[in-house]
Amino acid sequence: MSHLTPFQTFLLLSILKVIVVLVITLTTVAYTVLLERKVLGRIQNRWGPSRVGPFGLLQPLADGIKLFLKEELIPIASERPLFIIAPIIALTCSLISVAVVPFGGMQMVHGVEIFNVADLNIGLLVILGITSIGVYGIALSGWSSNNKFALLGSLRATSQMISYELALGLSLVGVVLRAQSLSLRDIVNSQSAHGLLSWNVFGGFQFVAFFIYLMAAYAETNRAPFDLPEAESELVAGYHTEYSSMKFAMFFMAEYANMVTVSCVATLLFFGGASSPLGHLLPDNFGGPVLTAVFPILWFVVKVLFFLLLYIWVRGTLPRFRYDQLMSFGWKFLLPVAMANIVVTSLVMALRS
Amino acid sequence: MFFEAKTDSRKTKQNIMQLVLFIIFGALAVAGALNLLLQRHPINSALSLVVVMMSLAVLYWSLGAEFLAAAQVIVYSGAIMVFFVFVIMLLNAGEEERTKGSRAAYLVGFPGAAAIFCLLSFVFLSESHALGSSSVGGYLNHITSNISEVSALLFTKLLLPFEVTSVLILVAILGAVVLARKEQ
Numbered sequence: 001m002s003h004l005t006p007f008q009t010f011l012l013l014s015i016l017k018v019i020v021v022l023v024i025t026l027t028t029v030a031y032t033v034l035l036e037r038k039v040l041g042r043i044q045n046r047w048g049p050s051r052v053g054p055f056g057l058l059q060p061l062a063d064g065i066k067l068f069l070k071e072e073l074i075p076i077a078s079e080r081p082l083f084i085i086a087p088i089i090a091l092t093c094s095l096i097s098v099a100v101v102p103f104g105g106m107q108m109v110h111g112v113e114i115f116n117v118a119d120l121n122i123g124l125l126v127i128l129g130i131t132s133i134g135v136y137g138i139a140l141s142g143w144s145s146n147n148k149f150a151l152l153g154s155l156r157a158t159s160q161m162i163s164y165e166l167a168l169g170l171s172l173v174g175v176v177l178r179a180q181s182l183s184l185r186d187i188v189n190s191q192s193a194h195g196l197l198s199w200n201v202f203g204g205f206q207f208v209a210f211f212i213y214l215m216a217a218y219a220e221t222n223r224a225p226f227d228l229p230e231a232e233s234e235l236v237a238g239y240h241t242e243y244s245s246m247k248f249a250m251f252f253m254a255e256y257a258n259m260v261t262v263s264c265v266a267t268l269l270f271f272g273g274a275s276s277p278l279g280h281l282l283p284d285n286f287g288g289p290v291l292t293a294v295f296p297i298l299w300f301v302v303k304v305l306f307f308l309l310l311y312i313w314v315r316g317t318l319p320r321f322r323y324d325q326l327m328s329f330g331w332k333f334l335l336p337v338a339m340a341n342i343v344v345t346s347l348v349m350a351l352r353s
Numbered sequence: 354m355f356f357e358a359k360t361d362s363r364k365t366k367q368n369i370m371q372l373v374l375f376i377i378f379g380a381l382a383v384a385g386a387l388n389l390l391l392q393r394h395p396i397n398s399a400l401s402l403v404v405v406m407m408s409l410a411v412l413y414w415s416l417g418a419e420f421l422a423a424a425q426v427i428v429y430s431g432a433i434m435v436f437f438v439f440v441i442m443l444l445n446a447g448e449e450e451r452t453k454g455s456r457a458a459y460l461v462g463f464p465g466a467a468a469i470f471c472l473l474s475f476v477f478l479s480e481s482h483a484l485g486s487s488s489v490g491g492y493l494n495h496i497t498s499n500i501s502e503v504s505a506l507l508f509t510k511l512l513l514p515f516e517v518t519s520v521l522i523l524v525a526i527l528g529a530v531v532l533a534r535k536e537q
Binding site: 128 | 396400407419423424435438
């Protein structure tokens with residue numbers, strides 16, 4: 001690539017990175033749905049999808065074809081432009097945040113980092129900002145459908161997401177204090193010194209923050225046990241009641257892409273990101289350049305998969321909250337505990353420095 | 354010599370890209386602001402305001418204020434405007450009714466707006482040395498992180514205004530609680 005200028009190399013590699021990461025994320029989303037159906041099936045003592053392909057592995061493909069070919073209905077009394085734009089906002093916002101996630105070690109090719117689409121110095125704030133914009137997709141979908149169930153679902157979802165965003169943001173402050181940076185790469189590097197022992201959740205004593213983050217994140221993504229926005233026994237299907245075909249699929253994909261993002265952030269902030277749990281027990285150049293590049297990605301994928309499985313496990317185990325319980329849990333328990341965590345963390349850090 | 358020329362060309366290229374970004378998002382902000390005034394439905398107006406705020410955030414970022422940009426998105430577009438949309442949805446506000454407008458508004462409004470625009474641009478252009486300047490672009494990479502600088506400034510030099518603002522917000526919260534409480 002010597003005949004290309006640095007700018008052209010940067011542009012080509014960036015486009016390549018975007019395409020690869022997008023394809024991988026969408027595949028992950030599709031197979032997380034299958035994983036969920038399979039694991040939920042086992043938890044409930046049944047098989048789950050098993051007919052399409054070996055072990056039901058082609059089920060996501062069949063689902064995709066089905067959703068593509070279905071008729072698309074738009075209610076006549078709906079607010080048409082907003083009805084169409086709402087799922088687009090939801091899906092776009094959930095897919096953009098993956099761009100700032102460093103999913104591998106620091107590998108430079110021609111001066112461009114290849115295992116991270118964009119390494120920003122405020123990566124964490126960018127993720128929080130994009131999450132807060134994603135609320136619009138849900139809020140607008142419910143309102144523009146002109147359906148009382150959809151409106152109630154979206155009101156529930158919006159107020160829930162705004163309430164838990166506070167606890168979510170505050171739970172991350174302890175980690176930022178420890179890393180002294182908002183760049184996700186720096187936060188990962190701050191935990192990579194002694195492997196497992198220097199991860200924020202263990203050695204960093206941020207386990208309180210971790211549990212607050214986990215609970216707030218489940219509420220942020222509208223998943224069980226906080227899935228009141230789509231409580232099917234009360235609200236038909238919540239905010240996407242009126243949506244069909246690909247527009248419904250976009251909401252569905254947005255939900256699972258949000259799950260993936262949240263798992264990625266939990267991995268990066270509390271579980272050392274792509275760094276190995278063994279620390280430097282193995283030599284750094286173990287197994288040549290290829291294995292050195294592959295191992296961090298492997299660790300990252302394993303950790304993210306663990307969080308995705310945890311999501312499914314929780315959904316199969318816990319019953320749904322009542323709405324007033326949900327609100328008082330967020331405001332009266334999670335928020336004060338998150339603030340106490342900030343105070344304690346900064347006190348300890350001030351005393352030790 | 355060669356190296357110098359190379360970095361120079363890179364810098365101009367970067368500046369051109371920043372300029373393109375500035376033009377795109379500046380135009381988007383103006384278009385959003387016009388749309389905000391012209392739309393008849395409150396939800397559409399609120400969403401145009403979100404577009405304006407997001408484009409402003411991009412402009413802040415291209416001027417090197419990345420923390421301000423993030424705060425703008427999280428606080429304004431992510432929290433405050435969501436509440437606006439929320440209230441409009443809950444109240445089920447209909448389309449606004451157009452009036453002809455008063456003659457005084459036309460006679461005073463347009464010249465007044467033009468005068469304010471001229472005054473502001475005159476002050477900014479003539480006092481640009483005193484106000485300080487920042488070149489567009491060149492800050493988007495890792496070289497500077499102004500978060501620590503902003504926080505140091507907030508907690509030392511500007512501590513009193515900062516605390517007074519927090520007290521002001523606290524008063525507003527208490528007022529909201531008092532207003533929302535049921536009469537006993």
